[in-house]
Amino acid sequence: DIVLTQSPESLAVSLGERATINCQSSQSALYGSSNKNYLSWYQQKPGQPPKLLIYWAYTRESGVPDRFSGSGSGTDFTLTISSLQAEDVAVYYCQQEEAFGQGTKVEVK
């Protein structure tokens, strides 16, 4: 089974500053036939379902602000919020196949 480990578990960032979340997988997310990394990122606010932000490790879902970006390949991935806004306070999860990371809570400092 795939195990996804996120770091940090929580972080506090000032408004307008950068937030960076890491996700490490126990198995490569890169599939040779497509040359794509099947790693996705989600945002979850209290009382709401997760919302897909990024798939293929770096492709933003339609409507997602461009301050959200994804990077990485193989087993190591990063979600970056370039300029934190108040509405970005949430828990963020990475996902590969049927596995989810444990989540990273982002708060305003």
Next chain:
Amino acid sequence: QVHLVQSGAEVKKPGASVQLSCKASGYNFIDYALHWVRQAPGQRLEWMGWVNTVSDVTKYSERFQGRLTITRDASASTVYMELSGLNSEDTAVYFCSRSNGRQGSFDVWGQGTAVTVSS
């Protein structure tokens, strides 16, 4: 607009079963598989299983083998999840979600159904 609308909250006693529903709209039901994912209080998302909406073939997490049944009614664009032998650890919010096989992601989610198991 694409929606997954789930049935309402449930309170069950230990040992009972619960059946939840998830009705899809706004897209061709058989074009996407549907999954169930749960989230216990303060815990990470946990994948439970999925159903191929064309063939009705299912796959379940080993953690729920023997307790979980996922079915679909294509004529009603609805998927059902039944979990038996409930215990307090099954207290969670249960989500249905649509998988986008091309992306490898869950691109649409239901609103969630709270299940409380309590004597």
